[in-house]
Amino acid sequence: MTKDELHEYILQSKGNESNICQIAAAVNGEIVYNDEWHGFTDNDAMNVNSVTKGIMSLLTGIAADKGYIKSTEQKVLEFFPDYTVKRGEKTIYDVTLGHLLTMTAPYKFRSEPWTKVCTSGDWTKAALDLLGGRSGITGEFKYSTLGIQILAGIIENASGEKCIDFANRYLFAPLDIPEVFLHTDSSKEDQFEFFMSKLPRKREWYSDPCGTVTAGWGICLSACDIAKIGAMVINGGEYNGKRIVSSEWISRMTSTLLELGERFGYLYYGYLWYRPYKNRPVFAAIGDCGNIIYTNAEKNISVGMTGYFKPRIFDRIEFIEKNIIPMLENM
16 A cells, blocks of 8 residues: 555555554654544654553663662562562562562452452552452453553652652653653543543653552553654664663563463563564554554564554454555655
8 A cells, every 4th residue: 555545445445444643653763654544643642551661661661771680580569668468468479570560479469450450549558458369369361451450559659759750850851751740630521531532642641649650551641752762672682773671681571471362362472562473573552442552673664553442452462564664655
C-alpha cells in the first residue's frame, strides 16, 4: 500500500482497523511517517492502556541505572518498610522485583478486584494487600494489571521522587516528549469515561488519590511519542546521542524469559515487553484496543499506534508487518 491507500483503507474499515487514531513510524531514529484518523492530530494523545507497562519497565531500568534499585532480585517489601503484612501471610516476603517485571508474582485473587483497588485511597497499598497468598512462589505467568501498580510505589520510594516527575525528567524530556501531567480525578464515573472516550486527550497520566500514577494502564501519549520510545529501545537505550537507559537493561527487558500460551498468542515475554519471534529482534509493548509500540531492530523501524476503546483487537503486529513495514521500505 501507499500512504494514501493505507489512509483510505483505515478510513473505510469496519473491522479491526476501524478504531485506529494515529500511526507514526521512525526509521533510523527519525519520524518519517505519521497519519491520523477520527479527528485526531499528530499532537493529540490517547490512553495507550497496557503500553504503560512497557514504559514502567523502562522507568524501572532507569531507577536501576541510577542505583536506586540494586537488583531485580531485591524483595518487594524492602521498598515498603512501613507496610504491615497481614497476619499469617508468608509468601509476600519472597516476592521480588523480578517477579513483578515478568508477571510471575503470586496474588490472592482469581480475577482482578478492580473495584476494591480503584476505589481505595492508596492504590499501591491496595495492590500490596493482594500480593502473596498461600500458593507460594510458583514462577508461573499470571497477568496482572493491578499488581504492576506496585512498581510505581517502588520507584517513588526508592528515588524519593513522584513517578510522574521521575518519568518527565529522565524519560520524556530526553526524548523531546512534552511534559506529561497527572490526571487527578479518580472517581468511578471518570474512570469509565477515561477508558471509553473516543476523543483526543492531552498528555496526561491517570493517578490515584495519592498522586501516584497508574502503572499498569492510563498514560496518554501520541503515536509519535511512543514511536520515539521504540526508536530508543532499538538503539539500545540511546536517543539522539543521549544515553537514557542502559543497554544492559534494554537487553534484559527484551529477552525471551518466558514463553506464553495460547491466550497471549504464544508470544515470548521479557520485562513487561513481548517478543513475537524467539530468534528475531522484534519487540513490542502491547496494550488493549490495538495500542502498541512495535520495534524491529533488523530494519531499524519503530511504529507507534494508538486506538480508542474497542475490545478484542489482536492483530496489530501482523497488520504492521504486512502493511506498514512494506510501505516504509517503498517510500
